[in-house]
Amino acid sequence: xxxxxxxxxxxxxxxxxxxGLAVGISAPLVGTFLVQKRLSxxxxxxxxxxxxxxxxxxxxxxxxxxxxxxxxxVSACTIEWLRSRGRAGGDLALALFFYVGIASGVVLTGLSGxxxxxxxxxxxxxxxxxxxxxxxxxxxxxxxxxxxxxIGWRGLFSAVLDEEAAxxxxxxxxxxxxxxxxxxxxxxxxxxQVVGVLLVAALMVLPVGAAQRFSPSFKTTLIIASAVGAxxxxxxxxxxxxxxxxxxxxxxxxxxxxxIIAAVGGRWHFPGFSRR
Amino acid sequence: xxxxxxxFSYGSDLVLDGVTFSIEASQFVALAGPNGSGKSTLLRVLxxxxxxxxxxxxxxxxxxxxxxxxxRIGYVAQRSALADDIPATVREVVMAGRLARRGWWRRLxxxxxxxxxxxxxxxxxxxxxxxxxxxxxxxxxxxxxxAKALVAxxxxxxxxxxxxxxxxxxxxxxxxxxxxxxxxxxVTVLLVSHEFAAVADDLDRILVLKQGRIVFExxxxxxxxxxxxxxxxxxxLPVWLEGRxxxxxxxxx
Numbered sequence: 147x148x149x150x151x152x153x154x155x156x157x158x159x160x161x162x163x164x165x166g167l168a169v170g171i172s173a174p175l176v177g178t179f180l181v182q183k184r185l186s187x188x189x190x191x192x193x194x195x196x197x198x199x200x201x202x203x204x205x206x207x208x209x210x211x212x213x214x215x216x217x218x219x220v221s222a223c224t225i226e227w228l229r230s231r232g233r234a235g236g237d238l239a240l241a242l243f244f245y246v247g248i249a250s251g252v253v254l255t256g257l258s259g260x261x262x263x264x265x266x267x268x269x270x271x272x273x274x275x276x277x278x279x280x281x282x283x284x285x286x287x288x289x290x291x292x293x294x295x296x297i298g299w300r301g302l303f304s305a306v307l308d309e310e311a312a313x314x315x316x317x318x319x320x321x322x323x324x325x326x327x328x329x330x331x332x333x334x335x336x337x338x339q340v341v342g343v344l345l346v347a348a349l350m351v352l353p354v355g356a357a358q359r360f361s362p363s364f365k366t367t368l369i370i371a372s373a374v375g376a377x378x379x380x381x382x383x384x385x386x387x388x389x390x391x392x393x394x395x396x397x398x399x400x401x402x403x404x405x406i407i408a409a410v411g412g413r414w415h416f417p418g419f420s421r422r
Numbered sequence: 423x424x425x426x427x428x429x430f431s432y433g434s435d436l437v438l439d440g441v442t443f444s445i446e447a448s449q450f451v452a453l454a455g456p457n458g459s460g461k462s463t464l465l466r467v468l469x470x471x472x473x474x475x476x477x478x479x480x481x482x483x484x485x486x487x488x489x490x491x492x493x494r495i496g497y498v499a500q501r502s503a504l505a506d507d508i509p510a511t512v513r514e515v516v517m518a519g520r521l522a523r524r525g526w527w528r529r530l531x532x533x534x535x536x537x538x539x540x541x542x543x544x545x546x547x548x549x550x551x552x553x554x555x556x557x558x559x560x561x562x563x564x565x566x567x568x569a570k571a572l573v574a575x576x577x578x579x580x581x582x583x584x585x586x587x588x589x590x591x592x593x594x595x596x597x598x599x600x601x602x603x604x605x606x607x608x609v610t611v612l613l614v615s616h617e618f619a620a621v622a623d624d625l626d627r628i629l630v631l632k633q634g635r636i637v638f639e640x641x642x643x644x645x646x647x648x649x650x651x652x653x654x655x656x657x658x659l660p661v662w663l664e665g666r667x668x669x670x671x672x673x674x675x
Contacts, residue, residue, distance in 0.1 A: 182508050301526025304518040307508060311499050314469045315522035315574070316492025322526070357509075362554065364510040 153387035161281040162273045166379030166397065168288030169337045169349060174357070174371035175295040176329045177350030181358075182306045188225065188327075189347030191240035192334045194247030195221035197343045200268045201254035210268065211283060211335060218331035221247065226327040230320065271342030271394030273383075280339060287336035291329050295368070302326060303364055340379075341394035349375055352401040359412025374404055423468065423578065423610070427477035429634075430463050437463045439634040440477065445627075447577070448608040450600065452618055452642075455631035461614050464631065465582055468612070469497060481578065493522035496576030496609075498567050500583045512558070512566045513551040516541055519570035541573040542566075544602070546595050561592025568599060578610045579603065585617050593620040600624070618642065 147157045154163050173189075180188050199217025203210030221243050228239040255265055267275065276284070295302070305312045305322045313319050330350075337346045353374035354367070361367040382397030423445040430438040437460045445451050455461050466472040467479050470486030481489055489495065496519075519541070520534045530538075542548040545565040547558075555563055564584055571579060579600075585593055597620040603609040604624075618625065622642045630638035630645070638645060 297527055300518070300521060303510070303514070304521050304526065307510065307515065307518055308499055310471065311497050311571075312518075313471060314492065314495055314497040315519070317521060317526050361509050362511060362552065364508065364514050367509045 153384055158274055158276075159383065159387065161276050161278060162383055162393065163380070164281045165273055165276055165284040165336075165340050166383055166393075167376055168285040169333070169340045170353075170375035170377075170379030170397075171372045172288035172291040172295075172375075173333045173337055173349040174353040174375040175292055175368055176326065176333050177347075177354045178357075178364075178368050178371055179302050179306050179326055180330065181351060181354045185229075185240075186351045187237070187240050187347060188222075188330055189334055189337075189350045191225060191243040191247070192218050192222050192331055193338065193343040193346035194244050194251070196247070196331075196334050196338055196346075197268060198247045198250035198254060200338070200343075201251045201258065201265065204264060205254050205258035211280075214268075214338060215331065215335045217247075218334050219328055222327035222331040223324055226323050230323060267342075268338055269343050270392065271338070271340055271345065273340045273393045273397075274386075276339055284336045284339065287332050291332055291336075292372075294325070294329060298322070298325065299365075299368065341398055345394055345398045348398040348401060349378070352398070352405045353378065356401075356405040356408035359408040374401065378404060423612070424480040425464075425468070425477070426479075428464070428467065428474050428479055429476040430460075430467060430472070430474055437634050438467070438474075441631070441634070441636055442477075443629055443636055443639060445610060445612060447610050448604055449626045450604045450611045450621070450624055451613070452621070452625050452628045453612060453614045453631060454616065454618070454628060459631045460634040461631055462582070465580065465614060469495065469580065493574035494577045496571035496574065496579040498564075498571045498579070498581040498584050500586070507556045510555055511552050512542065512547055512555055512569075513538065515555050515566055516547075516569045516573050519573040522574040537573050537575070541569040544572060545569040545599055559589065559592075561588040561596075564588055565592055565595060565599075568596065572599075572603070575607075576609065578612070580612045580614070582614045583616070584613070585615060585620065593617075597621050597624065 147160060149155070150160060154160050177186075177189070180186060196214040196218040199214035200210040202217070203213030206213070225239045225243055301317055301322050302325075304315070304317055305319045309319055333350065334346050337349055341349060353371040356374050357367045357370035361370050378397050378401035382400045383393055385391060385400065386393035386396040425441055425443050428438055428441040429436065441460075441464060453461060453464070463472065467474050468481075468486060470481075470489065473487065479486055481495070486495075516538050517530060517534075520530055520538060524530055524534055539548065542551055545568055547562060547566045547569055550558055550562060550566075555566060558566065568581070568584065571581075585596060588596065600611055600613070600621060601624050604611055613621065618628070625642050627639060628642050628645050629636055
């Protein structure tokens with residue numbers, strides 16, 4: 147345990163800080179590309195399927211993170227395949243996965259008889275109860291995601307800017323899109339224990355929405371969004387400790403407050419801007 | 423570019439029907455035609471995005487999908503295809519065009535950044551290099567996108583409706599840039615548009631596509647003299663001929 151001041155003087159708070167920072171920094175990196183592709187809810191769709199993966203893991207007696215990661219990766223790639231082939235609109239594909247995921251999760255939970263604190267911790271997050279192993283896993287997933295985005299952001303940016311022109315230029319657009327879907331799945335699983343399946347997409351979207359109100363460029367949008375995500379995690383944990391609040395929800399509420407402040411301030415900063 | 427008896431259909435709907443034409447290096451050619459004439463499908467085949475159902479298309483002697491040096495093809499899509507409210511600067515957008523040369527995972531070198539500056543200067547957008555693309559006018563945005571297509575140093579530039587909704591000043595800069603590329607850099611240009619007034623005197627040829635067939639191929643002057651009797655969509659013609667001698671009332675349709 148590292149000697150840190152209040153409120154991070156205890157081990158469980160330090161593990162929560164480690165997990166929160168890992169997700170807070172890396173989730174907006176992936177979310178920046180999803181928001182530009184108008185797939186802000188992709189994390190939610192994948193999160194619901196990951197929930198089914200957790201339930202399957204509990205039923206099979208396997209570590210739920212592995213089954214959640216498998217379910218999330220398969221669903222992310224399938225959503226991308228449906229979208230890119232025009233088999234279903236982006237929102238319709240997501241809706242399909244929303245409902246199939248949550249329904250499967252409910253059925254599997256019923257079969258395993260595990261509708262208890264175990265499964266609820268994945269639904270609503272349980273960052274204060276993560277073990278050192280969990281925190282290490284979250285940190286590794288977050289770090290890996292950040293490294294991949296730092297290496298590939300130019301290609302991802304080009305594909306998001308104009309997919310057809312990127313194909314003409316010989317960029318591996320299908321590979322990049324699949325890679326982005328896979329990164330989304332990884333972040334969903336990492337964030338599942340921090341804020342829970344129901345709020346998993348919030349950390350991918352709200353910091354980005356705040357950052358792009360002020361950011362002059364795409365690169366700085368990535369950096370500012372990560373900073374907002376990290377700030378939300380730290381401030382959320384402090385507030386949760388101080389007032390005994392649910393940490394996952396508090397982290398997301400902090401991100402939402404920053405977003406609202408940025409939206410109001412951004413209108414002044416960039417008058418005439420129409421931003422979503 | 424050599425297109426020979428090219429056909430394509432969506433199900434039973436024949437979109438391209440035996441299209442044949444060729445474009446030599448360093449030529450400036452326009453492709454016109456009413457909406458639904460097959461222009462977009464023809465472009466997709468030329469760009470290697472869609473295989474033809476029958477016939478062939480060759481760029482530098484090979485199928486467009488087999489062109490290994492993709493940077494040789496510069497493409498400016500319609501502005502509607504762009505994620506135009508993306509929080510990106512003009513410089514970042516132009517830099518994205520350089521990835522065709524560098525590879526998507528590599529950092530740009532000093533030579534790449536120099537090429538970016540030159541492309542922005544050519545299209546006179548360097549003063550907005552660090553501004554967000556979405557804060558520029560339609561014409562300024564379009565010039566930035568042409569700079570993006572130019573920055574890799576292509577041998578062939580294909581532009582899809584580049585001047586739609588663009589102001590006169592941008593059209594003049596656009597014209598100067600295209601003519602400069604053809605004359606000074608020997609770039610081959612294929613311009614798909616409804617608006618040729620700005621470049622009518624510079625074109626080597628106009629191709630007119632209607633119902634999937636090439637119905638006219640010749641000089642712009644020949645088109646203004648005889649093309650109107652070809653039966654191309656009447657609503658498109660006055661726009662093409664804007665600034666020319668003929669008016670809609672003169673059209674013998």
